[in-house]
Every structure is written in C-alpha cells, then in structure tokens.
Amino acid sequence: MISEIKAVGTAVLPESTLARFAREVAKYPADQAQSAVMACLAIVQQEQGHVSMEAEKAIAEYLGMAPIAVHEVTTFYNMYNQRPVGKFKLNVCTNLPCQLRDGNKALAHLEHKLGITMGDTTADGLFTLQQSECLGACADSPVMLVNDRHMCSFMSNDKLDQLIDGLRSTQGQ
C-alpha cells in the first residue's frame, strides 16, 4: 500500500525498513547517527540482495551523511555486495586454518557441482560462489557463510551436496 511507503532521497524504502534503521540509530548518541551506517547497509542488503547507489543515497539522507561517506563504507568492507548476486551467496573460507582442513577442496567441489568458477553466479541466478577470508569458525572447517548470516560448519562434500540440493529444491515451492 502506498501509505506504507515513505520516499527517502531518490529511493523508496518501506516503513518496515525505516523502523529497523531507527532501532539501530537509537543505540548511538543523537549527534552520532552515522554509527548506524553499517547496520543500515546490512539491512538493505538483506532485504534487496545488494547495496545499490540509490540505497546508499537513501541511507545517506536518513543518517545525515554525504553519499560518498556511505559509499566509502560499502566499498571498504568485504561483505557488502556492490552489485546483484545470486539468491544464495556462498562464501567458502580458504584461509590457512581452513586450507589445512579441506577448505580449498570444499571450494573446488562447489565449483564442480555448480559448474562455475569462484566469483561467478550460476546461470539460473541461484548461487554466487566466493572465496573468503577468515570467517572466525576455524575449528569447524570446512566452513561456509551463506547470505552473510548463516554459518555452515563441517562442510564435507556430502554435506555440501545436501545443502545445494536442498536449497535448489526450495525454488519450485
């Protein structure tokens, strides 16, 4: 409904998104709303799949920042998607502790299973596969982070197959 949508900057963000922004801004002193920028960007990414320039401008206006200051944040941190990615973004850690426990094999297995190389997205738009730096779950290796918020641990090739097949099966529903 149009009444639930509020125009902000050049983009429109639903009231529900702005309510999530407000909860983040409330954590900081009144003159330090900028502290919420990382959370706001992560919220937009969760809802829209990536951070567009329009979304950056909307967040800049909401927080009273220059758009370039928001863009600096988006481009500095590894996890923000600066362009659209697959429905499921798979980040496989290959840092040394994971390299010692088949992290690279997990990445290679996914490349083979999905028929893409790391950095790419499957033709059906379902999966984007990326190599990542330390996810902070070294004792669980091989580990993979799905859509920024779900850590998958002890990902043997069998479990990777189960996960991919399971996520694919959700798409017909």
Added chain:
Amino acid sequence: MNAEQILSQFSATGVQTCFHGRHIEPQIYAGLNGRNWSLKDYEARGGYQALRKILGQDGSAPHPETGVVGFTQDQVIATLKDSALRGRGGAGFPTGLKWSFMPRQFPGQKYLVCNSDEGEPGTCKDRDILLYNPHIVIEGMAIAAFAMGISVGYNYIHGEIFEAYERFEAALEEARAAGLLGNHIMGSHFSFQLHAFHGFGAYICGEETALLESLEGKKGQPRFKPPFPASFGLYGKPTTINNTETFAAVPWIIRNGGQAYLECGKPNNGGTKIFSVSGDVEMPGNYEIPMGTPFSKLLELAGGVRKGRQLKAVIPGGSSSPVLPASIMMNCTMDYDSIAKAGSMLGSGAVIVMDDSRCMVESLKRLSYFYMHESCGQCTPCREGTGWLWRLVDRIERGHGKPADMALLDNVAENIMGRTICALGDAAAMPVRAMIKHFRPEFEHYIEHKTRMAPTANV
C-alpha cells in the same frame, strides 16, 4: 522445508568445539551445553553474583572500617591487578593497569568497548563465548563500567558470526528486562547502557582504533597512537577497549578474588585461557585450560596430530604470530611468557597445528595473500609491501623463484616492520621472517628445484 530450515541443519552445535568435556578447570566455558545460554541459566550458574557483590546487593555486611557496602572502584581495579589478568585479544596487556589509565573524574561522557571482532585466522573462542554464554560478557562489561565510571558501552562483533550478534542482542534484551542493564541497576546509583554493533568483513577492525573508526560509521582505518583511546577514543571521548574473553574472565575474579585467579595460572599469567586449536589435529576446537599448561597437554586434549602423523610446526597465537618448529613448541607451556621466550607470541590463543606433510611455502603463500587482501591501504609500506611479499612467495610456489628472492623477502619484511601506523604491517612481516628463520631449506629447495621439498625431509 524452506531455505532457512535447510541452512539451520548445518549450523554449528558447539558439541565438537565447546561441549566436549576436555577443558581443564574451565571458568568461562564451565557447564555449558548450547541450550543454557539464557539469563535464568546463567544466574543458576552463579551469574550476576559478581555484579551484585560490587554493588552491595548480595546481602553482605558493610566494610567494618569504611562502612562501604559492596566494592569501591579502586577495590575492583585492585582485584583485577591482583589477578594478573592480561588482555586476551592478543597484546596481553595487564587489564587492571589498563583500567587504571581511565580518567575516572573526567566530567564528560566516557565509553566502554568490547572487541569481539574475532578475525585473527585460527581464532574462534569468542564466538563460542557469545553464542553459549553471552551474559558472562555483559556482566564483565558492567563490572568494568562500574570500576571506570562509564555509563555507555558497545560490543563490536565480527560480522561473519552474525548468529553471535543476534544471540548477544537477545541476551541484552533479557538483561535490560531484568534490570541488570539500564538506569539504576539493581536499584543502585550505577547506570550502564550496553549495545551490540556488527562489523561486515574487515580484519583490520580488530585493531582497536580501526574498530573505533568503524564504530563511528567510517572506513576502518587505524588511527595514530598517541593519543591512546583512554584519552581520545570513541567520538573523541575517553574509551577503554578489551577483548570478549577478557571481560568474560572478570566475574569469576570478582567472585573468587584476584589471588585465586592468579593461582589458577602461573605468576604474571593469571587464570585460564581459551585456546582455539585448528589445523592438523584429530579434534579441532576450543580448549579452556590454566595458563602455563604444557603445549603437549593441549595437543593431547585436541586428540593429537591428525592421522598419527608427526608434528612439524605450530603457529601458537593466531596467523600473525611467528611460527615455531615442533622441537621448540613441545618444550613450551601455554602462557604469554613461555611463548614469548620461544620467539613467538601467545596472541589470541589460536593454535594452528601443521603436520609433517605440510609445505611451508604453500602455507606462507596463503597467509601472505590474506595480509595483502586485508591491508587497509593507509600506509605505503603495508599497502605495497604486503602485495610484494605475496607476489614473491607466489612466484616461488609457482616455480619461478630466484635465489635472490630469499634476501628480498627478508628485506621487504624488514622494511614493513615498525614503519606503519598499526600492527597489521608487522603481522604480515613476522610470519615471513619466522618461516624463513625456521624453514629456510624448504624455500631454497623450492627455488632450486621448482617444486616442494619431500614431506618429512625437513622435520
């Protein structure tokens, strides 16, 4: 099933990493099972008793001489000093001393920050604290805030462990609802507001001043020190920053006394420490053991070297700490002083184990790539040097190394060390220098023969 349900089937349960029953005299991980993280369970384990004690809400009588109920700020700091608790994030700075640097009479706002940006390769101890015992961090922070007269705090949590951020937020809600955070805690004059913040993928934000920049909503580029955060921290205000595990150690110290904590460990290295053991062991995981426990015992707890192989080398304190060969490591005890004496650092307590099948050129190449990737680009020696180091090791590993590369690697590393604003440059250089120091023949062999030295030849 929907996608969320499918993904949840692959979530860590903590059984392998934390609830394995192979800790020794644990304090922070004691009694956890993954289902008992909530407030009522924490209180059943004695949680928030330390906060009650310092606020004089535990029913104990006033001090016979001073008449004070509970603890004074000085008493809390003195207790921490007695405990010999040292910072668990990597630097090992004495916590009580750090707290005493905070200007307690400063008239304006001051801040307390918890560094849960656990991104040092090999480290996953704080994740298990935040997931399975979040209230111990809240209580530790509240006690710290009381001791330093701070009314607002933030916990900066590694973005990749988003589930830990969500768990911590849930614990904060419980604590606020129970009057353990907020205004006039337990009816006292002490007020403390605590919030959670998440990163989003930047190793450098584990560096405390980069973390502060990030918390202010900026790129995480480290600041010059001095001024130190104790005088110019978050929003330019006096700020104290400690690691998650450091705060988590505090409630036990207050309940049992500084001396009791010190006696858990060894002189100058008080208490227990959580070690994240990863790599070539049978049972990787987090192990909470007294400081000063022999490395051989820790290795045994982790099931020994994988597949019955021989130990080759250990990176004892996260990827930034210098590698040590097995012969040196097996004579070390796990504490700041012993590991420092052996030529490395206890760091974050991330113990990366490598067996005799491992090629050190390949291992160093992966680490060098990481530091190149994560250099924030602010200082030229680090921005240019980390890439140079990686290209050199990569060249050797691809069979194109030249004899002069050995001296060049050392020279580039030497020229990064001590020439950057923060420690990331040193962190990139130290593994290179240590690998060459202890495993030079492997690198020379690779350059000469364009392939790795046969496994076990250099053990």
